Amino acid sequence: MARLARCPSCGAPVEFKSVASVLAVCDYCQSTLLQDGEALQNLGKMAALVEDRSPLQRGAEGRWRGRQFGLIGRIQLNWDQGLWNEWHILFDDMKSGWLSEANGEYVVSEAKRVSEALPAFDQLELGRLYMIDGRAFTLTNLLTATCVSGEGELPFKVGAGYPAPVADLRDDNGAFATLDYSDDPAKPLVFIGEPVAFKSLAWANLRDLSALPQPTLKARSFACPTCGAPLQVAHEKIETVGCGSCGAVLDTRNEKVAQIAQAQRQLLAAPLIALGSKGTLQGEAVEVIGYMSRSTESEGIHYYWREYVLAAPEGRFVWLTEYDGHWNVARVLSRTLRAGAGQVRMDGADFKHFSSYQASVDYVIGEFPWRVTLDETATIHDYVLPPRMLSQEVTPNEQTWSLCDYIEPGEIVAAFGLKTALPPPRGVYANQINPHEENHRRTCSRFWKFSLAATAIYILLLIIGPGSNLTTQPVSYGPNDDDEPKLTREIPLPKGARRLEVSHSTNLSNNWVGLNMTLVNKDTGEAWQAYREISRYEGVDGGESWSEGSRDDEVIFTDLPPGTYVLAEEPEMDPLAPRVGAEIKIATAGPRWSSLLLAVIFLMLFPIWTRMRKGGFEVTRWAESDHPIVTSGEDDE
Amino acid sequence: MMARIYMFVGLMVLGVYSWAQYQGVGLFDDVADSRPTRSSGARSTFHK
Numbered sequence: 001m002a003r004l005a006r007c008p009s010c011g012a013p014v015e016f017k018s019v020a021s022v023l024a025v026c027d028y029c030q031s032t033l034l035q036d037g038e039a040l041q042n043l044g045k046m047a048a049l050v051e052d053r054s055p056l057q058r059g060a061e062g063r064w065r066g067r068q069f070g071l072i073g074r075i076q077l078n079w080d081q082g083l084w085n086e087w088h089i090l091f092d093d094m095k096s097g098w099l100s101e102a103n104g105e106y107v108v109s110e111a112k113r114v115s116e117a118l119p120a121f122d123q124l125e126l127g128r129l130y131m132i133d134g135r136a137f138t139l140t141n142l143l144t145a146t147c148v149s150g151e152g153e154l155p156f157k158v159g160a161g162y163p164a165p166v167a168d169l170r171d172d173n174g175a176f177a178t179l180d181y182s183d184d185p186a187k188p189l190v191f192i193g194e195p196v197a198f199k200s201l202a203w204a205n206l207r208d209l210s211a212l213p214q215p216t217l218k219a220r221s222f223a224c225p226t227c228g229a230p231l232q233v234a235h236e237k238i239e240t241v242g243c244g245s246c247g248a249v250l251d252t253r254n255e256k257v258a259q260i261a262q263a264q265r266q267l268l269a270a271p272l273i274a275l276g277s278k279g280t281l282q283g284e285a286v287e288v289i290g291y292m293s294r295s296t297e298s299e300g301i302h303y304y305w306r307e308y309v310l311a312a313p314e315g316r317f318v319w320l321t322e323y324d325g326h327w328n329v330a331r332v333l334s335r336t337l338r339a340g341a342g343q344v345r346m347d348g349a350d351f352k353h354f355s356s357y358q359a360s361v362d363y364v365i366g367e368f369p370w371r372v373t374l375d376e377t378a379t380i381h382d383y384v385l386p387p388r389m390l391s392q393e394v395t396p397n398e399q400t401w402s403l404c405d406y407i408e409p410g411e412i413v414a415a416f417g418l419k420t421a422l423p424p425p426r427g428v429y430a431n432q433i434n435p436h437e438e439n440h441r442r443t444c445s446r447f448w449k450f451s452l453a454a455t456a457i458y459i460l461l462l463i464i465g466p467g468s469n470l471t472t473q474p475v476s477y478g479p480n481d482d483d484e485p486k487l488t489r490e491i492p493l494p495k496g497a498r499r500l501e502v503s504h505s506t507n508l509s510n511n512w513v514g515l516n517m518t519l520v521n522k523d524t525g526e527a528w529q530a531y532r533e534i535s536r537y538e539g540v541d542g543g544e545s546w547s548e549g550s551r552d553d554e555v556i557f558t559d560l561p562p563g564t565y566v567l568a569e570e571p572e573m574d575p576l577a578p579r580v581g582a583e584i585k586i587a588t589a590g591p592r593w594s595s596l597l598l599a600v601i602f603l604m605l606f607p608i609w610t611r612m613r614k615g616g617f618e619v620t621r622w623a624e625s626d627h628p629i630v631t632s633g634e635d636d637e
Numbered sequence: 638m639m640a641r642i643y644m645f646v647g648l649m650v651l652g653v654y655s656w657a658q659y660q661g662v663g664l665f666d667d668v669a670d671s672r673p674t675r676s677s678g679a680r681s682t683f684h685k
Binding site for chain 1 (some may be wrong): 638639640643644646647650651654655657658659660661662663664665666667668669670671672673674
């Protein structure tokens with residue numbers, strides 16, 4: 001139930017829509033009015049809000065998780081990196097909550113009583129896990145902001161200059177928590193919610209930005225206080241401008257531009273995409289507003305890369321990074337991820353740790369939505385799953401995760417309509433797609449199909465092929481047999497068959513037999529000779545059994561013309577050897593497993609080759625990482 | 638490109654392989670002397 005009161009200063013009506021509101025700022029005289037029982041206590045004038053061109057305003061309405069809400073108040077805060085708004089929202093069930101608006105990110109949260117004992121502000125550690133309301137959150141941001149101003153209804157007492165020590169936490173499912181130590185540095189207020197897409201809140205009664213007088217922020221021109229070069233701020237939420245002429249970094253939050261840093265190095269390379277270039281990148285309208293050169297040092301060598309800040313719709317920002325001609329589109333994630341054991345998991349996919357390094361900003365040109373510092377270094381941990389890469393950037397106060405997508409230079413040229421081609425990539429980049437990967441996958445796929453076909457052909461010919469048994473005949477060999485050769489039955493060679501397989505299965509034991517075989521074509525008198533020695537020795541030596549040779553033997557007669565054949569055998573044996581029993585089997589030769597093996601080995605050469613090429617690319621990729629792939633050759637060295 | 642070459646080579650290998658399997662040619666076969674002899678003894682013994 002709304003409560004109406006009169007401003008004790010100007011008499012204008014002041015409305016308290018939420019029972020939770022204890023403070024209101026008079027819309028007419030900006031008096032800060034504190035509810036004191038039924039009376040209103042005037043705490044004095046509230047400072048003016050800084051025009052930030054937010055699309056939100058008091059009275060705007062939206063919908064979140066099926067609940068209608070309205071904006072009834074706002075606190076505007078300031079910290080090292082810029083301004084942000086905390087909008088006090090009132091749901092249709094009369095519960096209140098907060099909508100945070102910072103750098104194009106929106107977070108809806110509600111106050112929560114939690115059972116966990118939370119540490120004091122000065123005991124918090126960035127990157128550490130904290131259990132809040134039964135969930136594990138990672139501390140991602142630690143800051144002490146200052147209240148700039150407020151408007152409308154607020155549930156607690158605020159005023160310009162009030163310090164607000166707060167900690168932001170995120171979990172890996174996208175949930176968000178804020179610990180607010182404004183009232184008590186030892187016991188925080190807890191707010192839990194989630195980042196939301198602006199459009200998903202189904203807004204009504206938003207602020208009409210076009211009705212604003214073209215503001216100071218729109219194409220605000222000024223001269224660089226260091227070198228006098230003409231500069232301008234042409235976009236919303238710009239905190240810093242880098243002078244391309246002298247390398248000065250300028251604070252543009254106030255009308256009086258102040259220098260906050262000076263580049264110590266020369267700008268090594270001009271932007272490949274001019275500032276102000278507009279285009280459509282991955283379906284999103286963007287404009288290049290800032291350019292920075294960053295570097296890291298390893299073993300005395302500096303490595304440089306370039307980052308472009310792109311302004312995207314709804315006040316969001318996208319980054320383009322370029323190193324040695326390799327480009328990535330990077331977007332800051334609204335959630336945190338937990339790294340462990342050399343990898344980090346996101347949406348079921350594992351990204352492998354690639355490298356960690358210290359990065360510093362060397363030079364900036366153009367507009368930046370945060371306060372750029374040249375002296376501060378950030379620790380960056382890169383995890384790759386080509387063509388994607390997760391990059392964790394850690395500063396003393398903040399840790400953020402960005403998702404990078406590798407993009408070909410040609411796409412950049414097309415996106416911005418560049419008239420000249422970008423330099424071709426050099427070397428292999430961390431998350432570059434392995435160009436041999438797809439080739440290897442297709443080759444492997446074909447290898448399995450070919451192998452399956454070869455096996456199917458083998459089985460098919462085994463069943464219905466020309467291989468068939470022509471005769472099986474028992475025989476025995478003795479040392480005292482007469483000199484007459486042992487003859488098999490007559491064997492008609494089937495039409496089309498040109499090979500006969502003669503197999504012997506014997507009961508040899510510690511013995512041998514030599515067989516002089518003559519295969520005779522009875523029709524032509526032609527004869528084919530073969531000599532086979534079959535031997536089998538076995539025993540036990542030192543408790544271990546051993547054997548040598550085989551009781552069985554096969555030989556193939558090839559290039560046989562059609563006809564009827566007889567096999568004649570003349571055995572040779574040790575004169576003292578016992579008699580040997582055997583079975584002769586004569587068959588037309590069928591499919592051979594050895595041919596199948598040979599075909600598969602030959603077919604395997606191609607996948608082996610593509611695998612080597614793919615592996616070689618990965619060796620080159622990981623040579624630049626903290627985990628180079630050590631080949632056996634390098635190991636020997 | 639490699640995948641296309643592999644397709645072509647693989648089909649050729651399968652063709653040769655199928656022919657060899659039909660003929661019963663094996664990689665590890667022990668093969669008898671393929672040159673026939675024509676001896677009068679053999680003819681008198683076996684030739685009708």
